Amino acid sequence: MSGAPILELIGASRRVQGRDLVADVSLRLRPGEMLGVIGPNGSGKSTLLNMMAGLLPPTRGEVRLAGQSVTRLRRQQIAQRLALVSQAADTAERISVRDAVELGRTPWLGPLRPWGAKDDEAVQAALQAVGMERMAARDWSTLSGGERQRVHIARAHAQAPQLLLLDEPTNHLDIHHQLSILELVSQLPVTTVIALHDMHHALRCDRVMVMQSGRCVALGAPLDILTPALIREIFAVDARLIAHPAGGFPLFAFQRLA
């Protein structure tokens, strides 16, 4: 359906054993935006991303991908539109870094569409984007946690999705690679949803959605949403926003409430 947003949630809920893990989330992504999803542990961020990816069907409401209910799309159709890098992402051992990234091209291949130069280019560009081209021949099993994380992101990049879903993509990365990945993601010509714990990273998003007990309790521009009052209420900490001394993104100073 032309003109439909790449992703729309309409009262999307997921109830398991009588408990709403995600409750009544409505959301319409804007083209090219980077949406940060934050919230305390167990607030439903991963469940929501898995629902967006069509891996967990909503028990109420709907998730629409490019205008179509995600539950009615085939896996390959979904994979041609979105890539998910989940927290628990793993890859079979005994394959090389390049092999792992090549898996990203799978949704585009078929009996009438064999591997070609375009696929090689996509894989090379993805390896370069995350700074892993020199490790392309390395065995996956020998990589560090952060290197694996970068390869997962490269695989998602090679998939050439319109929508990229990243569940805490920076949690294994050193500070240089955290900032590189966020910058890379913000520059990609895709719409991105990124579950985060670091509020400094959330400030780099176009919009932020705050979750609490499965509900979306705030959605908007980061500085409008991440106020000391909201942070105190949701995370039970005192937060002050401080200007960056060199003009960068502002900084939070946190203190546990007494």
Ligand SMILES: Nc1ncnc2c1ncn2[C@@H]1O[C@H](COP(=O)(O)OP(=O)(O)OP(=O)(O)O)[C@@H](O)[C@H]1O
């Ligand atoms: N299959 C399941 N059955 C029962 N409860 C579940 C199931 N999957 C998740 N939960 C619960 O749902 C809640 C939301 O989990 P989810 O992983 O979505 O939270 P999260 O915000 O991503 O948490 P974190 O920040 O710790 O990664 C948690 O309380 C979790 O224990």
